[in-house]
Amino acid sequence: MSHTMKQYLHLRNSHVTGVISLIIILLGAVHVKVAECREYDGLNNVEYPAINCRNHSAVLTDFGGVGDGKTSNTEVFRSAISKLSQYASDGGAELTVPPGKWLTGPFNLTSHFTLFLQKDAVLLASQDESEWPHLPVLPSYGRGRDAPGGRFSSLIFGTNLVDVVITGQNGTIDGQGSYWWYKFRNKQLKLTRPYMIEIMYSDQIQISNLTLVNSPSWFVHPIYSSNIIIQGLTILAPVTSPNTDGINPDSCTNTMIEDCYIVSGDDCVAVKSGWDEYGIRFGMPTRHLIIRRVTCISPDSAMVALGSEMSGGIEDVRVEDLTAINTESAVRIKTAVGRGGYVKNIFVRGLKLNTMKYVFWMTGSYGSHPDPGFDPKALPIISGINYRDVIAKNVTYSAKLEGISNDPFTEICISNVNIQVSEQRKKLQWNCTDVAGVTSNVTPLPCLLLPEKGNFNCPFPNDKLPIENVRFKTCSLKTVF
Template identity: 65%
Template sequence: MLISAILLLGLLSLSVAEFRDVKHATVIEFPALNCRKHSAVLTGFGGVGDGKTSNTEVFKAAIANLSHLAADGGAQLVVPPGKWLTGSFNLTSHFTLFIHKDAIILGARDETEWPLLPVLPSYGRGRDAPGGRFSSLIFGTNLTDVIITERQSNLRKMINCFRLSEIILLISNLTLINSPSWNVHPIYSSDIIIQYLTIIAPVDSPNTHGIDPDSCTNTRIEDSFVVSGDDCIAVKSGWDQYGIRFNMSTKHLVIRRFTCISPDSATIALGSEMSGGIEDVRAENITAINTESGVRIKTAVGRGDPGFNPKALPKIKGINYKDIVADNVTYSARLEGIKNDPFTDICISNVDIKLTAKPKELQWNCTDVQGVTNKVTPDACNLLPEKEIDCTFPEERLPIEDVKLKTCSISDNI
């Protein structure tokens, strides 16, 4: 596997949908890949937003009905004010799921509302159940041109909020609360924009990752805020020998204007499931608050089920960090490569770390790494000698950065 990444730290800015009054009717404007010709409201299919009545079949019926409009300008389904209890449901192509600011989608507690799916080929076993995995609350596969957006509302009790493949996807202006597992999980996907998300999970709850791009290409994550008991962003590409055999890397990923709170984990993690490789990850304007680590690379020798190669070695190289300011830090850096397989081409420049009143005595713990530093405080370890260098950040833009969103609108009279 090959991993390369670049990190810049800074501040977060957020925006929300805009509103204007036209002839006394409120019009909600929101960004989208494409505006839809047709629109329908969940209540038109028998939806009941009392927080008690299951709407699983209602969501399924509504989306199935609207799927026939994909070739005629597409359709959007509006979830109006209320508490909408539901199990898993699948989306369709050329489709927008629009959630009103006073709407809450609640994940059902009834396990029968969550169908089991075959294991993912790059994982080879289920994380949720023997030989399988539970479907996500909002699910889709082999889709294109899909938008999930809302006006500051909530999705509660998510289960691996989103899994998709081969998709042009926009997830925008959502609040995800109390997922028992990974929140947003696009996998085997390309051309993805994830923006203006707020994800809240208990800080003492493991496996509540915020956003997990997994074997994805050309992805943009921006203007979002995550509180988690695990990694706020975890970049993945499959598990051990299954990920190696499937061989689909995550690459061309940009993360910017992102804030994380995770006292026991990382703002951005590379791995641990990354056997298909990770390359060309760019992160800038990142804020980590009360977070265990800024960037963590999770890997090891071997790992895996019966049949894996216990001597398999990862290759970690080309990691650049620059323009970092940190305060109240206990431990500046723990850089541990692998014996006989060092992490190489590490560059760290223009870093100012201010320590807590009681810092660890050893601030830079370095083993089996190779690279250089410049203008780093406190002084780095001997394995990263000082050199007059400015660590580079890619000048060329990724294609996903130049995707322009349209302004679509919907009447608030729902």
């Protein structure tokens, strides 16, 4: 009997009637045979929420995976996902990663697919550069973020997909980023560092209930995609690590980020939509975004950053019930002459902040252009920025609001804010230039460009976005032997 014939899949069907006959048909289709009955701890009767359940499932070890932390499983992952892709039209497939340390280079996902990491499962990103494919630069960026040329593939990558779930029982993905941080700091990279998870040109994406540590660069990067749920992630990187942004929705529509805990060397959540002339030309905004119940620690960056790459536009962002501890700023806008685009209709409420350099920070001179080809006449529109219900303690500056000359940031509304300054407080608490708006019930007293206009609350939408109406199904890891 061939090695292939000795492999077998554990197949699950949602219907009890006809299960045995279906198993025989499917096993025949992939040329595998059921051998003796085996049990995997934790596989039976495990339930989890997902946008869709799968009719078929397999375990990484069925394809020869070795979880010793030393053996490369790159080809195992690629082969397993390729074989499971044949079930996309028959209810999809699920690949379970059992407990162990699974060293791997990048692999691509498929549609109608679930990658499930069990408790005590650890994916270890390879530090062997030869295992990392090269990709072209993103069209809305025009160059790599670290170097002008291309970029390394993300560890978990997918493009042009529908219905993808990456989840688990709080299993871990370890990017082993120190290798890449060293090379970046010492200017030894000719390509942009890998991201941990990147999904492109895709629809119906769920990333949930995982621990992500030490990404080489950005952790989670959905781009040019829609209908995305990111939920229940613990994201951890040293606060000195370079560009380890937590979650970066980029030119995406209808996205929900909730119930995450992020410790980062850069922005905990960074909302983006392309860079200067490339982003303007690509013209895909980020819009209809919810960020709620996120805790952030990032001493040198923002809890939520809007930009600086925002040339495709950012609109209808709803931020609520966020906590920042020892973080440079709360919800920050970053832009510059040459960006073009817009940031508009931003709604923020319910912030709890402790030990901050800034509460409110808007920057119109961020710079950081991809090349000299940007249009100096491409001025960004920053309008309709609303903050309310903010409690902040141990703050150095209440606000630094810097618009652009002849291009002021307008319709800023700030209400019901109590800021307690630190012993190291600066005498000028509100530093405002080229901005316009109103305030209500704000302490310390705001700058003259944001005058008090009576007792009111800044707006926050009452309607629900479509992503909030998604109802998870209860899926099971039950297997058939």
